[in-house]
């Protein structure tokens with residue numbers, strides 16, 4: 647027992663390279679140090695030690711980060727490759743209201759405020775030498791293991807390009823080289839001419855369930871302008887994005903009798919280097935495939951890497967669009 651205790655006192659964090667899949671794993675034992683807290687305590691509510699009072703939204707350091715600015719030296723191995731866990735992990739506390747269910751329930755101005763906050767954080771951090779990638783994501787729903795229900799999202803500033811982004815970059819570059827055009831701009835064109843999978847279109851953005859969706863209600867939101875980073879968006883594009891997010895997330899909320907759990911993630915270019923062939927976008931994976939039935943990522947998806955899709959993206963887009971249209975009317979009226 648004493649031995650175990652002593653081992654646990656040592657903070658261990660490093661990146662480990664998976665030479666078989668060709669990707670990084672973030673290893674840390676920090677979470678094991680999480681102090682016991684009563685279930686009624688919320689670290690994101692106004693008045694908590696890290697939040698204080700008088701704010702509309704906040705970006706806090708994650709108290710159990712996988713990446714930190716000054717990490718310990720990684721272990722050495724004669725075969726395997728390791729690296730320092732250098733980076734940043736933040737929590738975006740999106741509202742002082744604990745019981746608020748989702749981003750879609752916030753007034754439009756508050757959603758704009760959150761987007762501006764995230765953009766400012768990126769501007770601040772992009773100068774850091776370790777900052778290779780800035781990934782903003784949001785997990786929603788206890789069905790997918792979200793334990794802190796206070797509305798929040800997260801930011802990871804990673805020293806590497808996340809694997810999914812790396813794959814997108816590779817395919818987009820290849821497509822550009824062969825066709826002399828942006829893959830994403832082309833998808834925008836194709837989806838808007840097919841029309842059946844489009845769930846929302848505004849001045850600056852288009853939301854659709856792509857032809858090749860993985861998740862049941864997977865919505866991709868593309869800016870209509872060819873742009874790589876959120877820091878390049880105009881005020882008008884940010885404002886319009888806030889509207890799109892509100893409406894699309896509202897659609898997912900009223901789609902079934904219970905709000906659908908989802909993951910939302912921002913895909914943009916890496917912070918350093920030239921990626922003019924890339925086109926930023928937001929992906930939302932609505933995980934209910936039917937009334938209260940969650941899509942499980944099981945054998946073929948996790949083990950093989952390929953998704954199965956029950957129903958069709960076209961049918962699901964039709965269902966979701968109906969709800970989104972309702973939300974849109976409410977938002978505009």
Ligand code: ZN
Pocket residue numbers: 688689690691692743744796
């Ligand atoms: Zn709270």
Ligand code: ZN
Pocket residue numbers: 828829830831832871872873924925
């Ligand atoms: Zn493009």
Ligand code: FE
Pocket residue numbers: 814913927929
């Ligand atoms: Fe993407």
